[in-house]
Amino acid sequence: MQQFHPNQSKLFCNFWSYYDVSAFLQNLAKITMKRYIHQFAIFTLLLFQSCGLKTAKEVGLHFSTEKSKLPDTLNWKKIGFAKEIINQKELIVVISGGSNPIPLDKWDAFKPTFPYTKNIDRHLLFQKTAFYRSPNTEVNCKDADCIKQREYKNYTWVEMAKPVCVDYIGGKTDMLKPEKGHLVIKTIQKCQTVMFTDSIFQMTDNKGNYYVMHATETGEPSLDAVLPIGWTLKKVVLKEPLIISPFGGGNECFYNIVGDNLGQGYHQYIFADNVYPSNNMK
Structure with missing residues:
Protein backbone atom coordinates (compact mmCIF):
# COMPACT_ATOMS: atom_id res chain seq x y z
CA MET A 1 0.00 0.00 0.00
CA GLN A 2 1.16 3.54 -0.79
CA GLN A 3 2.58 5.52 2.10
CA PHE A 4 0.90 8.90 2.67
CA HIS A 5 2.87 11.98 3.66
CA PRO A 6 1.05 14.62 5.79
CA ASN A 7 1.36 17.23 3.03
CA GLN A 8 -0.32 14.92 0.54
CA SER A 9 -3.53 14.95 2.55
CA LYS A 10 -4.10 18.59 1.55
CA LEU A 11 -4.58 17.50 -2.05
CA PHE A 12 -7.71 15.59 -1.06
CA CYS A 13 -9.60 18.37 0.76
CA ASN A 14 -11.87 19.36 -2.12
CA PHE A 15 -12.42 15.74 -3.06
CA TRP A 16 -13.25 14.80 0.53
CA SER A 17 -16.05 17.33 0.74
CA TYR A 18 -17.91 15.29 -1.89
CA TYR A 19 -16.89 11.89 -0.65
CA ASP A 20 -19.27 9.85 1.48
CA VAL A 21 -17.38 9.44 4.73
CA SER A 22 -19.62 6.65 5.95
CA ALA A 23 -18.88 4.64 2.80
CA PHE A 24 -15.16 5.18 3.35
CA LEU A 25 -15.39 3.84 6.88
CA GLN A 26 -17.42 0.85 5.74
CA ASN A 27 -14.72 -0.01 3.23
CA LEU A 28 -12.11 0.49 5.90
CA ALA A 29 -13.87 -2.04 8.12
CA LYS A 30 -13.41 -4.68 5.42
CA ILE A 31 -9.64 -4.41 5.60
CA THR A 32 -8.34 -7.12 7.89
CA MET A 33 -4.59 -6.59 7.84
CA LYS A 34 -3.62 -4.60 10.93
CA ARG A 35 -0.80 -2.77 9.18
CA TYR A 36 -3.12 -1.42 6.51
CA ILE A 37 -5.73 -0.43 9.06
CA HIS A 38 -3.07 1.50 10.95
CA GLN A 39 -1.98 3.29 7.76
CA PHE A 40 -5.55 4.22 6.88
CA ALA A 41 -6.21 5.49 10.41
CA ILE A 42 -3.15 7.74 10.32
CA PHE A 43 -4.05 9.02 6.87
CA THR A 44 -7.63 9.77 7.91
CA LEU A 45 -6.47 11.70 10.99
CA LEU A 46 -4.04 13.76 8.94
CA LEU A 47 -6.70 14.39 6.34
CA PHE A 48 -9.19 15.87 8.76
CA GLN A 49 -6.51 17.94 10.47
CA SER A 50 -5.47 19.50 7.16
CA CYS A 51 -9.04 20.04 5.92
CA GLY A 52 -10.12 22.16 8.87
CA LEU A 53 -11.61 25.64 8.92
CA LYS A 54 -10.16 28.26 6.60
CA THR A 55 -9.16 31.77 7.62
CA ALA A 56 -11.42 34.81 7.33
CA LYS A 57 -9.41 35.95 4.32
CA GLU A 58 -9.68 32.57 2.63
CA VAL A 59 -13.48 32.42 2.99
CA GLY A 60 -13.91 36.10 2.15
CA LEU A 61 -15.53 36.93 5.48
CA HIS A 62 -16.43 40.60 5.90
Whole structure:
Protein backbone atom coordinates (compact mmCIF):
# COMPACT_ATOMS: atom_id res chain seq x y z
CA MET A 1 0.00 0.00 0.00
CA GLN A 2 1.16 3.54 -0.79
CA GLN A 3 2.58 5.52 2.10
CA PHE A 4 0.90 8.90 2.67
CA HIS A 5 2.87 11.98 3.66
CA PRO A 6 1.05 14.62 5.79
CA ASN A 7 1.36 17.23 3.03
CA GLN A 8 -0.32 14.92 0.54
CA SER A 9 -3.53 14.95 2.55
CA LYS A 10 -4.10 18.59 1.55
CA LEU A 11 -4.58 17.50 -2.05
CA PHE A 12 -7.71 15.59 -1.06
CA CYS A 13 -9.60 18.37 0.76
CA ASN A 14 -11.87 19.36 -2.12
CA PHE A 15 -12.42 15.74 -3.06
CA TRP A 16 -13.25 14.80 0.53
CA SER A 17 -16.05 17.33 0.74
CA TYR A 18 -17.91 15.29 -1.89
CA TYR A 19 -16.89 11.89 -0.65
CA ASP A 20 -19.27 9.85 1.48
CA VAL A 21 -17.38 9.44 4.73
CA SER A 22 -19.62 6.65 5.95
CA ALA A 23 -18.88 4.64 2.80
CA PHE A 24 -15.16 5.18 3.35
CA LEU A 25 -15.39 3.84 6.88
CA GLN A 26 -17.42 0.85 5.74
CA ASN A 27 -14.72 -0.01 3.23
CA LEU A 28 -12.11 0.49 5.90
CA ALA A 29 -13.87 -2.04 8.12
CA LYS A 30 -13.41 -4.68 5.42
CA ILE A 31 -9.64 -4.41 5.60
CA THR A 32 -8.34 -7.12 7.89
CA MET A 33 -4.59 -6.59 7.84
CA LYS A 34 -3.62 -4.60 10.93
CA ARG A 35 -0.80 -2.77 9.18
CA TYR A 36 -3.12 -1.42 6.51
CA ILE A 37 -5.73 -0.43 9.06
CA HIS A 38 -3.07 1.50 10.95
CA GLN A 39 -1.98 3.29 7.76
CA PHE A 40 -5.55 4.22 6.88
CA ALA A 41 -6.21 5.49 10.41
CA ILE A 42 -3.15 7.74 10.32
CA PHE A 43 -4.05 9.02 6.87
CA THR A 44 -7.63 9.77 7.91
CA LEU A 45 -6.47 11.70 10.99
CA LEU A 46 -4.04 13.76 8.94
CA LEU A 47 -6.70 14.39 6.34
CA PHE A 48 -9.19 15.87 8.76
CA GLN A 49 -6.51 17.94 10.47
CA SER A 50 -5.47 19.50 7.16
CA CYS A 51 -9.04 20.04 5.92
CA GLY A 52 -10.12 22.16 8.87
CA LEU A 53 -11.61 25.64 8.92
CA LYS A 54 -10.16 28.26 6.60
CA THR A 55 -9.16 31.77 7.62
CA ALA A 56 -11.42 34.81 7.33
CA LYS A 57 -9.41 35.95 4.32
CA GLU A 58 -9.68 32.57 2.63
CA VAL A 59 -13.48 32.42 2.99
CA GLY A 60 -13.91 36.10 2.15
CA LEU A 61 -15.53 36.93 5.48
CA HIS A 62 -16.43 40.60 5.90
CA PHE A 63 -19.13 41.73 8.32
CA SER A 64 -20.27 44.89 10.05
CA THR A 65 -19.48 45.16 13.76
CA GLU A 66 -22.88 46.78 14.29
CA LYS A 67 -25.12 44.95 16.76
CA SER A 68 -27.70 42.75 15.05
CA LYS A 69 -31.44 42.99 15.45
CA LEU A 70 -32.87 40.97 18.35
CA PRO A 71 -36.33 39.44 18.70
CA ASP A 72 -38.93 41.59 20.43
CA THR A 73 -38.99 39.11 23.32
CA LEU A 74 -36.04 37.19 24.75
CA ASN A 75 -36.51 34.11 26.91
CA TRP A 76 -33.67 34.37 29.45
CA LYS A 77 -32.45 31.17 31.09
CA LYS A 78 -29.77 30.27 33.61
CA ILE A 79 -27.06 27.84 32.51
CA GLY A 80 -23.95 26.38 34.12
CA PHE A 81 -22.24 23.56 32.20
CA ALA A 82 -22.37 23.22 28.42
CA LYS A 83 -22.69 19.65 27.11
CA GLU A 84 -21.77 20.09 23.46
CA ILE A 85 -20.79 17.84 20.59
CA ILE A 86 -19.54 18.82 17.15
CA ASN A 87 -20.60 17.22 13.88
CA GLN A 88 -17.33 17.31 11.95
CA LYS A 89 -18.96 16.42 8.65
CA GLU A 90 -21.67 19.11 8.76
CA LEU A 91 -19.52 21.58 10.74
CA ILE A 92 -22.20 22.34 13.29
CA VAL A 93 -22.19 22.47 17.09
CA VAL A 94 -25.14 20.98 18.96
CA ILE A 95 -25.89 21.28 22.67
CA SER A 96 -27.79 18.96 24.96
CA GLY A 97 -31.38 20.15 25.04
CA GLY A 98 -34.88 19.60 23.77
CA SER A 99 -37.29 16.94 24.97
CA ASN A 100 -34.71 14.40 26.15
CA PRO A 101 -31.33 16.00 26.98
CA ILE A 102 -28.49 13.89 28.30
CA PRO A 103 -28.31 14.04 32.13
CA LEU A 104 -25.18 15.53 33.65
CA ASP A 105 -24.32 12.27 35.42
CA LYS A 106 -24.23 10.48 32.04
CA TRP A 107 -21.99 13.00 30.31
CA ASP A 108 -18.55 11.73 31.35
CA ALA A 109 -19.34 8.21 30.13
CA PHE A 110 -20.92 9.45 26.89
CA LYS A 111 -18.73 8.50 23.91
CA PRO A 112 -19.79 9.98 20.57
CA THR A 113 -18.63 8.34 17.36
CA PHE A 114 -17.77 9.81 13.97
CA PRO A 115 -18.85 12.26 12.67
CA TYR A 116 -19.50 13.55 16.20
CA THR A 117 -16.88 14.45 18.77
CA LYS A 118 -17.15 16.14 22.15
CA ASN A 119 -16.39 19.82 22.41
CA ILE A 120 -13.96 20.69 25.21
CA ASP A 121 -15.66 20.78 28.60
CA ARG A 122 -16.76 24.31 29.39
CA HIS A 123 -18.01 25.77 32.64
CA LEU A 124 -19.94 28.89 31.68
CA LEU A 125 -19.30 32.17 33.49
CA PHE A 126 -22.25 34.27 32.34
CA GLN A 127 -25.37 34.26 34.47
CA LYS A 128 -28.14 34.19 31.86
CA THR A 129 -28.57 33.39 28.18
CA ALA A 130 -31.25 33.76 25.56
CA PHE A 131 -30.89 31.46 22.54
CA TYR A 132 -33.39 32.50 19.93
CA ARG A 133 -32.60 30.80 16.61
CA SER A 134 -30.68 27.80 15.28
CA PRO A 135 -28.38 28.23 12.27
CA ASN A 136 -30.05 27.75 8.88
CA THR A 137 -33.53 28.62 10.15
CA GLU A 138 -35.85 31.20 8.65
CA VAL A 139 -35.24 34.72 9.94
CA ASN A 140 -38.98 35.25 10.44
CA CYS A 141 -39.48 31.94 12.28
CA LYS A 142 -41.82 31.74 15.26
CA ASP A 143 -41.38 29.96 18.60
CA ALA A 144 -40.54 26.24 18.20
CA ASP A 145 -39.80 26.62 14.48
CA CYS A 146 -36.75 28.70 15.41
CA ILE A 147 -35.04 25.83 17.22
CA LYS A 148 -33.81 22.78 15.30
CA GLN A 149 -33.54 19.53 17.26
CA ARG A 150 -31.94 16.24 16.32
CA GLU A 151 -31.60 12.86 17.99
CA TYR A 152 -28.28 11.16 18.60
CA LYS A 153 -27.61 8.11 20.74
CA ASN A 154 -31.12 8.24 22.24
CA TYR A 155 -30.78 11.85 23.39
CA THR A 156 -31.98 15.12 21.88
CA TRP A 157 -29.69 17.96 20.88
CA VAL A 158 -30.28 21.53 19.76
CA GLU A 159 -28.42 22.91 16.75
CA MET A 160 -26.68 25.91 18.25
CA ALA A 161 -23.71 27.24 16.28
CA LYS A 162 -22.01 26.95 12.93
CA PRO A 163 -18.25 27.62 12.64
CA VAL A 164 -17.32 29.95 9.78
CA CYS A 165 -13.55 30.41 9.90
CA VAL A 166 -10.54 30.51 12.20
CA ASP A 167 -7.64 32.93 12.60
CA TYR A 168 -4.58 32.95 14.83
CA ILE A 169 -2.86 35.60 16.93
CA GLY A 170 0.83 34.95 17.52
CA GLY A 171 1.08 32.42 14.68
CA LYS A 172 -0.71 29.23 13.75
CA THR A 173 -1.28 26.79 16.61
CA ASP A 174 -3.57 23.98 17.71
CA MET A 175 -7.15 25.16 17.20
CA LEU A 176 -8.48 23.57 20.42
CA LYS A 177 -5.33 23.78 22.55
CA PRO A 178 -3.36 26.93 21.66
CA GLU A 179 0.26 27.17 22.74
CA LYS A 180 1.49 29.78 25.20
CA GLY A 181 1.59 33.21 23.61
CA HIS A 182 -1.02 32.26 21.02
CA LEU A 183 -4.75 32.89 20.66
CA VAL A 184 -7.28 31.27 18.34
CA ILE A 185 -10.16 33.36 16.97
CA LYS A 186 -13.08 31.31 15.69
CA THR A 187 -15.82 33.24 13.92
CA ILE A 188 -19.16 31.49 14.30
CA GLN A 189 -22.82 32.01 13.54
CA LYS A 190 -24.82 31.76 16.77
CA CYS A 191 -28.09 33.59 17.50
CA GLN A 192 -27.65 33.85 21.25
CA THR A 193 -27.47 36.70 23.74
CA VAL A 194 -25.58 36.37 27.03
CA MET A 195 -25.71 38.42 30.24
CA PHE A 196 -23.03 39.01 32.89
CA THR A 197 -24.30 40.54 36.12
CA ASP A 198 -21.40 40.58 38.59
CA SER A 199 -17.75 40.73 37.54
CA ILE A 200 -15.99 39.77 34.31
CA PHE A 201 -12.54 38.78 33.14
CA GLN A 202 -11.72 41.24 30.39
CA MET A 203 -9.05 40.68 27.75
CA THR A 204 -7.85 43.32 25.30
CA ASP A 205 -5.22 43.78 22.63
CA ASN A 206 -4.96 47.40 23.85
CA LYS A 207 -5.81 48.54 20.31
CA GLY A 208 -9.54 48.91 20.84
CA ASN A 209 -10.68 45.27 20.75
CA TYR A 210 -12.18 43.85 23.96
CA TYR A 211 -13.19 40.33 24.94
CA VAL A 212 -15.00 38.89 27.95
CA MET A 213 -14.23 35.42 29.30
CA HIS A 214 -17.35 33.28 29.02
CA ALA A 215 -16.10 29.78 29.86
CA THR A 216 -13.30 27.73 31.41
CA GLU A 217 -12.40 24.05 31.36
CA THR A 218 -11.90 23.92 35.13
CA GLY A 219 -14.70 26.13 36.41
CA GLU A 220 -12.19 28.58 37.89
CA PRO A 221 -11.10 31.59 35.78
CA SER A 222 -7.37 32.27 35.75
CA LEU A 223 -5.36 35.40 35.00
CA ASP A 224 -2.29 33.26 34.30
CA ALA A 225 -2.93 32.72 30.58
CA VAL A 226 0.18 33.48 28.52
CA LEU A 227 -1.05 36.01 25.96
CA PRO A 228 0.57 37.48 22.84
CA ILE A 229 2.76 40.54 23.33
CA GLY A 230 0.67 43.64 24.05
CA TRP A 231 -2.40 41.74 25.24
CA THR A 232 -3.66 42.00 28.83
CA LEU A 233 -6.23 40.22 31.00
CA LYS A 234 -7.81 41.56 34.18
CA LYS A 235 -10.85 41.21 36.42
CA VAL A 236 -13.43 44.00 36.20
CA VAL A 237 -16.35 44.60 38.57
CA LEU A 238 -19.49 45.54 36.67
CA LYS A 239 -21.55 48.55 37.68
CA GLU A 240 -24.48 47.26 35.63
CA PRO A 241 -25.25 44.05 33.72
CA LEU A 242 -23.23 43.47 30.55
CA ILE A 243 -25.37 42.08 27.73
CA ILE A 244 -23.60 40.77 24.63
CA SER A 245 -25.52 40.08 21.44
CA PRO A 246 -24.50 39.01 17.92
CA PHE A 247 -22.86 41.30 15.37
CA GLY A 248 -23.24 41.79 11.65
CA GLY A 249 -26.23 44.10 11.60
CA GLY A 250 -29.73 43.20 10.48
CA ASN A 251 -30.48 39.52 11.03
CA GLU A 252 -26.86 38.31 11.05
CA CYS A 253 -25.53 36.36 14.04
CA PHE A 254 -21.74 36.62 14.01
CA TYR A 255 -19.53 36.16 17.05
CA ASN A 256 -15.77 36.01 17.44
CA ILE A 257 -14.88 33.37 20.02
CA VAL A 258 -11.30 33.44 21.29
CA GLY A 259 -9.41 30.63 23.04
CA ASP A 260 -6.24 30.90 25.16
CA ASN A 261 -3.61 28.36 26.21
CA LEU A 262 -5.52 27.49 29.42
CA GLY A 263 -8.67 26.45 27.58
CA GLN A 264 -10.50 29.64 28.52
CA GLY A 265 -12.98 31.06 26.01
CA TYR A 266 -13.91 34.68 25.32
CA HIS A 267 -16.61 36.57 23.40
CA GLN A 268 -15.47 39.67 21.56
CA TYR A 269 -17.87 42.43 22.59
CA ILE A 270 -16.11 45.63 21.46
CA PHE A 271 -14.47 46.06 18.05
CA ALA A 272 -11.86 48.66 17.14
CA ASP A 273 -13.20 49.03 13.60
CA ASN A 274 -16.67 49.14 12.09
CA VAL A 275 -15.97 46.01 10.05
CA TYR A 276 -14.35 42.64 10.69
CA PRO A 277 -11.64 41.55 9.94
CA SER A 278 -10.19 44.53 11.74
CA ASN A 279 -7.10 46.38 10.55
CA ASN A 280 -5.97 46.44 14.19
CA MET A 281 -5.93 42.67 14.53
CA LYS A 282 -2.45 41.39 13.80
